[in-house]
Amino acid sequence: MQLAINLALDNVRTQQGGPFGAVVVREGEVIAQGVNRVVNNNDPTAHAEIMAIRAACQQLGHFQLTDCELYTSCEPCPMCLGAIYWARPARVFYAATRIDAAAIQFDDAFIYQELACSPHHRSIPCQQLLREEALKVFEAWQACNAKTRY
Numbered sequence: 001m002q003l004a005i006n007l008a009l010d011n012v013r014t015q016q017g018g019p020f021g022a023v024v025v026r027e028g029e030v031i032a033q034g035v036n037r038v039v040n041n042n043d044p045t046a047h048a049e050i051m052a053i054r055a056a057c058q059q060l061g062h063f064q065l066t067d068c069e070l071y072t073s074c075e076p077c078p079m080c081l082g083a084i085y086w087a088r089p090a091r092v093f094y095a096a097t098r099i100d101a102a103a104i105q106f107d108d109a110f111i112y113q114e115l116a117c118s119p120h121h122r123s124i125p126c127q128q129l130l131r132e133e134a135l136k137v138f139e140a141w142q143a144c145n146a147k148t149r150y
Contacts, residue, residue, distance in 0.1 A: 001071045001095055003021075003071070004021040004023045004033075004048075004071045004072055004073045004095070005021060005095055006021070007021030007022070007033055007035050007048070007073070008020050008021035008035065008036075008048070008074075009021075010035075011035040011036060016040060017036040017037045017038060017039060017040050017046075018036035018038060018048075019036070019073070019074075019104070019106075020035065020036040020047060020049075020072070020073055020074055021034070021035050021036075021048050021073045022035075022049045022051070022052035022071065023052060023071045023072075024052050024056035024065060024068050024069070024070055024089070025068060025069045026060075026065075026067060027067070031060065031068070032052050032056035032059050033052055033055065034047075034049065034050070034054070034055060035048050035051065036048045036051075045079065047077065047080050048073065049070065049076050049080035049083065049084065050080060050083050053065065053070070053083055053084070056068060057087070064088045065087045065088060065089040066088050066089070069089060069090055069091045069092070069093065070084060070087075070089045070091070070092045071094075072094045072095070073095050074094060074097070074098070074100065074101050075096065075097045075098045075101070077098070077111065078112060078115060086150070
């Protein structure tokens with residue numbers, strides 16, 4: 001955990017990105033780390049946890065981290081939490097809370113609220129189009145014998 005916190009602090013001190021760091025550990029060994037690069041990369045998905053997950057998956061050559069632990073300097077936001085669930089690490093440890101982050105203007109409470117709304121009631125309008133055409137892709141997936149489930 002201290003490494004994740006140190007990464008976050010170094011990221012702030014060097015003005016490389018936001019105050020967040022994350023580390024993926026497997027069998028007691030650090031296999032990947034990440035820091036917030038949202039502004040530097042012009043990428044709203046470049047959160048520390050996402051960066052660490054991407055690096056760990058590349059290092060391991062697999063899209064899941066089932067035998068790994070993720071240490072992050074702050075409680076994961078909804079996007080990172082989604083990525084964490086898809087990556088399936090064994091456990092997640094965090095230091096600061098989302099309430100602590102909100103106190104310094106990193107407030108994701110509105111996203112949690114938006115997730116509870118039906119798509120057409122969200123602040124960014126979501127409209128369904130071409131469902132029948134999209135379902136044909138799902139049918140093709142179901143019929144494919146060479147798929148990898150995840």
